[in-house]
Amino acid sequence: MRVLCCWLWLSLACLGCAAESSETVPEPAGGDARYTIVTTTAMVTDIVQQVAGDRATVTGLMGTGVDPHLFRPSTSDHSKLLAADVIFYSGLMLEGGLDPVLKKARERGKPAFAVTEEIDPAYIRYSAEFEGHPDPHVWNDVAAWSECVAYVAEALAKYDPPHADEYAANAERYRAELAALHQYAQKVIASIPEEQRTLVTAHDAFEYFSRAYHIPVKSVLGITTESEAGVEDINSLVDFLVEHKIPAVFIETSVNSRNIEAVMEGAAKRDWQVKIGGTLFSDAMGAPGTYEGTYIGMLDHNATVVARALGGEAPERGFQGKLAATP
Numbered sequence: 292m293r294v295l296c297c298w299l300w301l302s303l304a305c306l307g308c309a310a311e312s313s314e315t316v317p318e319p320a321g322g323d324a325r326y327t328i329v330t331t332t333a334m335v336t337d338i339v340q341q342v343a344g345d346r347a348t349v350t351g352l353m354g355t356g357v358d359p360h361l362f363r364p365s366t367s368d369h370s371k372l373l374a375a376d377v378i379f380y381s382g383l384m385l386e387g388g389l390d391p392v393l394k395k396a397r398e399r400g401k402p403a404f405a406v407t408e409e410i411d412p413a414y415i416r417y418s419a420e421f422e423g424h425p426d427p428h429v430w431n432d433v434a435a436w437s438e439c440v441a442y443v444a445e446a447l448a449k450y451d452p453p454h455a456d457e458y459a460a461n462a463e464r465y466r467a468e469l470a471a472l473h474q475y476a477q478k479v480i481a482s483i484p485e486e487q488r489t490l491v492t493a494h495d496a497f498e499y500f501s502r503a504y505h506i507p508v509k510s511v512l513g514i515t516t517e518s519e520a521g522v523e524d525i526n527s528l529v530d531f532l533v534e535h536k537i538p539a540v541f542i543e544t545s546v547n548s549r550n551i552e553a554v555m556e557g558a559a560k561r562d563w564q565v566k567i568g569g570t571l572f573s574d575a576m577g578a579p580g581t582y583e584g585t586y587i588g589m590l591d592h593n594a595t596v597v598a599r600a601l602g603g604e605a606p607e608r609g610f611q612g613k614l615a616a617t618p
């Protein structure tokens with residue numbers, strides 16, 4: 292039997308506390324003193340930073356390469372969360388390990404917001420296998436993540452009403468960039484010849500990407516990041532690659548590439564050479580301080596690398612000419 296995805300079992304183990312609402316009445320910040328925000332994943336950190344601007348110091352808990360499904364806050368993470376003025380997290384049961392400390396923070400009257408709190412329900416995907424559980428990887432659809440940016444501005448306006456206009460303006464400016472990125476991704480993915488337009492990766496973090504940019508996705512492991520694929524999973528993927536002459540498969544920064552290698556070897560035995568099209572960012576972004584370490588850079592990298600490796604047309608340096616040159 293297929294092993295449950297880590298985000299599923301974490302959330303199942305934590306159903307009792309997942310019902311917590313973020314309807315805490317925030318205390319207004321007042322004045323112009325900088326306040327502190329603690330965030331979880333780098334994707335959340337980036338959009339909160341964009342909207343808060345200079346009003347707050349934003350500290351993210353999860354660095355490069357951290358698997359948010361498995362994240363457990365350390366003692367120092369606990370202290371940071373409880374000392375913050377405001378907390379933002381991704382939500383949709385992504386960070387199941389944080390539930391106890393979020394509960395504690397809320398009991399102390401601390402505002403804690405899931406950025407996905409008010410996203411249009413039409414955007415949310417639910418796992419076919421386990422009805423009722425959302426797929427948390429919503430940042431892989433730029434239009435959906437852009438709604439979260441709007442929500443961050445609303446949440447900060449509740450916390451700090453005197454600067455509401457500033458947060459709204461920051462969100463609007465950033466969302467215009469996201470709209471352009473979304474269009475770019477649609478365009479470059481659409482340029483891949485239809486027969487080859489399938490994204491083969493190690494785990495199912497790309498279902499939102501698939502839906503938003505119209506590229507079917509196949510993964511070796513379904514929705515888990517933890518188990519090893521069975522021989523049947525590998526063989527059926529090999530059949531697919533050979534039959535459709537798919538030129539490339541993709542590895543992910545936070546997931547072991549062993550299964551993908553097995554698939555490539557299987558195809559090679561049948562005289563179909565598949566190359567590694569590149570490394571995609573799925574649950575974590577690139578190194579801090581680099582373009583790929585921003586949300587826009589992460590999505591630009593993924594769309595550009597996929598389009599180019601599968602025979603589509605995309606500029607080597609991506610959407611804004613800022614991607615690192617390929618070696």
Ligand SMILES: [Zn+2]
Binds near residue numbers: 360428496573574
């Ligand atoms: Zn994931």
